[in-house]
Amino acid sequence: xxxxxxxxxxxxxxxxxxxxxxxxxxxxxxxxxxxxxxxxxxxxxxxxxxxxxxxxxxxxxxxxxxxxxxxxxxxxxxxxxxxxxxxxxxxxxxxxxxxxxxxxxxxxxxxxxxxxxxxxxxxxxxxxxxxxxxxxxxxxxxxxxxxxxxxxxxxxxxxxxxxxxxxxxxxxxxxxxxxxxxxxxxxxxxxxxxxxxxxxxxxxxxxxxxxxxxxxxxxxxxxxxxxxxxxxxxxxxxxxxxxxxxxxxxxxxxxxxxxxxxxxxxxxxxxxxxxxxxxxxxxxxxxxxxxxxxxxxxxxxxxx
Numbered sequence: 001x002x003x004x005x006x007x008x009x010x011x012x013x014x015x016x017x018x019x020x021x022x023x024x025x026x027x028x029x030x031x032x033x034x035x036x037x038x039x040x041x042x043x044x045x046x047x048x049x050x051x052x053x054x055x056x057x058x059x060x061x062x063x064x065x066x067x068x069x070x071x072x073x074x075x076x077x078x079x080x081x082x083x084x085x086x087x088x089x090x091x092x093x094x095x096x097x098x099x100x101x102x103x104x105x106x107x108x109x110x111x112x113x114x115x116x117x118x119x120x121x122x123x124x125x126x127x128x129x130x131x132x133x134x135x136x137x138x139x140x141x142x143x144x145x146x147x148x149x150x151x152x153x154x155x156x157x158x159x160x161x162x163x164x165x166x167x168x169x170x171x172x173x174x175x176x177x178x179x180x181x182x183x184x185x186x187x188x189x190x191x192x193x194x195x196x197x198x199x200x201x202x203x204x205x206x207x208x209x210x211x212x213x214x215x216x217x218x219x220x221x222x223x224x225x226x227x228x229x230x231x232x233x234x235x236x237x238x239x240x241x242x243x244x245x246x247x248x249x250x251x252x253x254x255x256x257x258x259x260x261x262x263x264x265x266x267x268x269x270x271x272x273x274x275x276x277x278x279x280x281x282x283x284x285x286x287x288x289x290x291x292x293x294x295x296x297x298x299x300x301x302x303x304x
Contacts, residue, residue, distance in 0.1 A: 074129060094144060116148055170226055202240070211229060
């Protein structure tokens with residue numbers, strides 16, 4: 001069994017359903033998973049069993065003890081890949097919107113890693129069995145360029161380039177509102193949101209994060225922008241743009257409820273550049289945004 005955890009309900013969480021509250025404070029745990037725990041009597045409030053719809057009271061002591069589970073073996077899957085470049089050291093993929101990069105709770109199949117395991121004879125093992133070859137990630141609903149390493153030497157080199165801010169990464173996004181400045185730098189630390197563990201936020205003791213932005217085109221109530229990353233924090237562009245009052249169109253986590261339906265945030269990793277781990281040659285790749293992104297721009301233009 002994992003160590004039993006205890007959480008005392010604060011005043012601001014009064015009257016919240018217990019399943020909703022636990023899903024908020026526990027990273028990478030879904031509400032449905034919490035409901036399963038409650039059904040299996042793995043969760044108590046003040047030592048008593050409750051139902052998933054129990055409304056929390058300030059001072060309640062919530063206790064949960066969840067058994068450890070073995071991660072299932074990651075299987076190769078014959079999933080088509082949009083391969084931009086490949087050699088014996090690495091592979092560059094244009095990841096489609098909606099594809100999860102690597103297996104995790106709730107997503108053990110149909111990921112980019114499952115596809116890579118089928119396509120490649122070898123992948124680096126630095127990140128273990130669930131993330132072979134994965135040097136960096138982009139979110140499920142973010143499309144675009146991503147590099148994977150086929151051996152540990154290539155993985156180490158690419159990771160060092162990322163850490164040293166030597167990798168070129170540019171994204172294009174559609175945001176709410178009309179940015180006043182043509183260019184700018186958002187330099188604000190990012191960490192886990194203390195009020196919602198499933199979100200990231202700009203917080204005082206977070207990790208450094210810098211996002212450069214440039215306006216490509218302005219529309220009525222919207223802007224089409226390019227972002228260049230110096231760092232690669234979780235949800236960085238999404239958090240930073242929301243922080244300055246211009247959340248991404250379609251973003252279900254950081255954007256407004258009333259937004260255009262683009263099946264997740266309108267964000268595309270369009271440029272990726274790095275030095276080849278073996279030859280030292282600088283490689284530069286570009287990928288056009290997917291059709292749904294381009295169609296959204298067309299709709300916004302007609303609305304303006």
